[in-house]
Amino acid sequence: MATKGTTGIIGGNALRNRDHNQKVVLDYVRANEPAGRAEIARSCGLSIQAVSNITADLEQQKLLMPDGHRTEGKRGKPALQYRFNPEGAFAIGVELRPDAVVTTALNLSGKKIYNARVPLDDARPTPAIKAVGDEVRKAIEASGFDPKSLLGVGVVMPGPFGDTAISRAGDAVLPDWEEVEPQSAFEQEIGYPVLIENDATAAAVSERVAGVASDLDDFCFVYFGSGIGLGVVTKGHVLRGAFGNAGEIGHIVTQIDGHQCPCGNRGCLETYASRIAARNYLQPFGIDPQSGADFADLVDQRNPHFLAWIDQAAKHLSPVIGTLENLFDPQSIILGGAMPDAVIDALIARLDLPKGSVANRDERACPRVMRGFSGRLTAALGAGAMVIHQTITPNKHSY
Amino acid sequence: MATKGTTGIIGGNALRNRDHNQKVVLDYVRANEPAGRAEIARSCGLSIQAVSNITADLEQQKLLMPDGHRTEGKRGKPALQYRFNPEGAFAIGVELRPDAVVTTALNLSGKKIYNARVPLDDARPTPAIKAVGDEVRKAIEASGFDPKSLLGVGVVMPGPFGDTAISRAGDAVLPDWEEVEPQSAFEQEIGYPVLIENDATAAAVSERVAGVASDLDDFCFVYFGSGIGLGVVTKGHVLRGAFGNAGEIGHIVTQIDGHQCPCGNRGCLETYASRIAARNYLQPFGIDPQSGADFADLVDQRNPHFLAWIDQAAKHLSPVIGTLENLFDPQSIILGGAMPDAVIDALIARLDLPKGSVANRDERACPRVMRGFSGRLTAALGAGAMVIHQTITPNKHSY
DNA sequence: TTTATTTACTCAATTAACTTGAGTTAAGTA
DNA sequence: TACTTAACTCAAGTTAATTGAGTAAATAAA
Structure with a gap:
């Protein structure tokens, strides 16, 4: 039989x-805690009895x-209120960079309970x-x-994911990883479920699990790493695209005929508004x-050259x-990532958002642009948040 | 109790x-027909028995x-092969324009079985x-x-959907519809379930139901109407955004400092690459x-001015x-909509797609840009396709 | 040609998980 | 104090899945 296409969508049964x-x-509890069972039942379209059984399970x-x-x-x-049990489970998030490994642990509420950073001498797969x-x-x-309550380990690492013109032009690639399938390699080493994600998407999920997007289901996260990335959440789900490269x-x-970019284009955003830029x-x-602190100092000192760069970055970022x-x-x-809050704030202040936008409307529940709940650990925290997100978020839109 | 947020995601039970x-x-059958039950069971993660029961149901x-x-x-x-029954059900698609009503009927396979166009004197709600x-x-x-086998009626109509700077600047708005909730209004008149959608999204779905995207789960449809719109399908699902305005x-x-656009911006794509442009x-x-045929004639005659416009449109569309x-x-x-195939083809031929793109990779199953299975009825057919899509497509990503 | 194997399927029994309906408890209200 | 409201619990009933045993129809091997 010829291999027929499958969408990956499968049928359900009682267990699933x-x-x-x-x-x-x-x-529901994540977004609305504390919550009683009757309330949960009404909101989730289930009977009270079903919710009672489920919460008993979850409590166990x-x-x-x-x-x-x-x-x-x-x-x-009076309803018995249920809450997340922050001490009931935890997740570990790792950022693997060419020069360092940043490791964090998060409790179920997404709060950081541990972090560490060690230099990495050799970024090739085995070491x-x-x-x-x-x-x-x-x-x-x-x-x-x-250790039994560890839900899994999230790993944020630079590409390449797939073989595209852009990933080949990446600036922070790890050496000799082309032939390695990272997820199974890490799972074998670690012995827990592993999720691999890019920094921007992980950061976006982090904001939803324990940041400024905790009650947002549709948002974008613009991530300032060495380059600039984008994580998109729609209807509570991460957007990955057909080949996992969405958000480039x-x-x-x-800028037509702008700066030459290693990717082959001219005038890419990344050549104006990124750490490297x-x-x-x-x-x-x-x-x-060199460091984030150095950038923060430049803002504090109102360094005219840096402020001019911020103006330039804002000009290119706004459209x-x-x-x-x-x-x-x-x-x-949401704007955030590996840039100090002061820089992000200055950048946001300089933005000139276009009037011709569907976001330009009178009643808005939150601003068009916000700063993320960021810090230097954003990527590693996001990696851990991915794990929590996966155990919490249903993968269905609605019946 | 304060109104707590709900994501619209609800729990499941046996019936759901x-x-x-x-x-x-x-x-599965849509994308792989004909298919036997054992094959379906393997692909859908269900037991053969379950699939047997379900197909018996669907056959009835x-x-x-x-x-x-x-x-x-x-x-x-040998497996008993199952196919869609094109005669088993049908859908109706309507395009409501300020000056006309275009109506189509589609069988379950998405094939057009009827179409009609009547002028509309008065586009206000009641008439x-x-x-x-x-x-x-x-x-x-x-x-x-x-009539009992009519699955529903899809209606494509111009906005406004919500109150944004852009919808206020719309060019083809219907008069006095601000206070009307179209879906329930049409349902009351028609007595069947009604779906309201914009032209670009409907066209995209149409390509998936019975067009060039029938085996694609992730694609974009660039729709040339009077303006220019975008329909996005990811993982088989329509992307709508938080307020239903995605794809603007x-x-x-x-073009920085380009043509003035009614929306307030300068240099919008629509001022270069649209029917109005x-x-x-x-x-x-x-x-x-005036008509699509007129545009097609201009291409056939190799009219230098129109060819120059196509060059300009392609230049702005490419990035x-x-x-x-x-x-x-x-x-x-996919490019398509209310422009003749000849124009779309000419436009595609003139595109200069950027090298710096995740889509620029060596092995591709289909071209980066394709022409849609279009024709003048695209919007109305798409409206009907929405109905079929809804009855066919599960709203879950995967378990 | 016969036998074995493979695959698709049916029937009957079992099971998981949700719903329904009949109480019970605990608060506010008249 | 009695009534109402809301949140539950318990037991029975329902739905739709799975599992296991058996049958049918094809190719492959002996």
Whole structure:
């Protein structure tokens, strides 16, 4: 028989249905805790009895916990309120960079409970995977959690994912990883489920699990790494595209016949508004910021050259944000990543958002652009958040 | 109790699960017909017995039909092949324009079985809804189908959907519709389930139901109407955004300080590459194409002014297509809509797609850009296809 | 030609998980 | 104090899946 195409969508049965319903309940409680069972039942389209069984299950799994009776002054028997049990499970997030391994642990509420950073001498697969494994084992030990309650390990690493003109032009690629299938390689080393994700998507999920997007289902995250990336969440789900390369915002052309970009285009956003672009811009003036703190200092000192760069970056970023608004129609766009808050804030302040945008409307629940709940650990925290997100979020839109 | 947010994701039970599984089976058969039950079971993650029950159900509903035994020269008992039953059900698609109502009927395979176009004198709600109702009733009558097998009616109409700067600047708005909730208004008039959609999204779905995208799960459709729109399908699902306005491609700025656009921006794509843009461009040369046929004639005659416009449109469209590729990472991008095939083909031939794109890779299953299975009826056919799509496509990604 | 194997399927029994309906408990209200 | 409302619990009933045993129809091997 010829191989026929499959969409990956499969049928349901009682067990898979229970799995789905558990996630539906968890996702509701996540966004609305504390919540009673009757309330959950109404919101999730289930009977009270079903919700009772499910919460009992989740309580046994230590994912939910009861938290007293509340009534808010209403009639009737006060509902037993359920909450996430932050101590019930945890996740580990790793950022693998060419020069370092950053490791974090998060409790079920997405709160950071551990972080560490070690330099990496050799980023080729064998030593790097070993180093990540060692760091994960240290994190499990240091977390103080029962290792059995580890939900999984998320790993953020630079591409290449697939063979495209852009991934070949990547600036922070790991050496000799072309032939390695990272997920299974890490799972073999670590012995827990592993998720691989790019930095921007992980950061976006992080904002939803425990950041400014906790009650947003549609948003974009513009990630300032060494380049510039985009993570998109629509209807609570990550957008990955057909080949996992969705969100390549860095090579949108913002200036016809602009700067030459290694990708082959001219005038890519990344050549104007990214960490690398900033360093290239400042170099002629003898300024060479290395760390995030250096960039923050430049803002604090109101360095005129850096402020000029911010103006330039904002000029190129503004129409791209308009494009994102018009294409994805998100509730908001979040800026963050490996840049200090002060830089992101300055950039946001300089944005000149286009008037011709579907986001330009009178009643808005949140601003068109927000700064993320970021910090230097964004990528590693996001990696851990991916794991939590996966255990919590149902993969169905609606019946 | 304060109103708590709901994602619209609800839990499952046996009945909803059956519904989902029916769609999973239908979607598999759609993409792989003819197919035997054992094959369906393997691909859909269900037991043979379950698939047997489901196909029996679907056969009774006249959505599937058996089509002989095939074995393709393999061992074992030949499987009874199932196919869509094109005569088992039908859908009606309507395009409501300020000046006309276009009505189509499609069988379950998405094939056009009826179409009609009547002028519309008065596009205000009351007369327009009445006119649509009359046309739908005519279509039911003329289709020759049992009215009970009508799955629903899709209606494509210009906005406004929500109150944004762009929808206010729309060029083809219907008068006095601000206060009307179109879906329930049409349902009341027609007595069947009604779906409202925009032209570009409907066209995209049409390509998936019975066009060049029938085996694509991730693609974009660039729709040339009076303006220019975008429909996006990811993982087989329509992307709508938080407020239903996703895909507003027309107001992406392609030229800094370019043409003034009614939306408030300068240099919007729509001011260069749209039907209106073409007419504005040609007017100074005394050329005034009215119909699609007029545009086709201009291509046939190799009219130098029109060819120059196509060059201009292609120049502005090319980077936007690169942007779509980088943001959505689709399998392909389809061009179509209310422009004759000859114009679309000429435009595609002139495109200069950016090298710096995740779509620029060596092994591709289909071209980066294709022409849609279009024709003048695209919008109305797409409206009907929405209905078929909805009855066929499961709304779950995967378990 | 006969036998074995493979594959597709049917029938009957079992099972998981949700719903329904009949109480029970605990609060506010008249 | 009695009534109402709301949140539950318990037991029975329902749906639609799975599982296991058996049958039918084809090719492949002996």
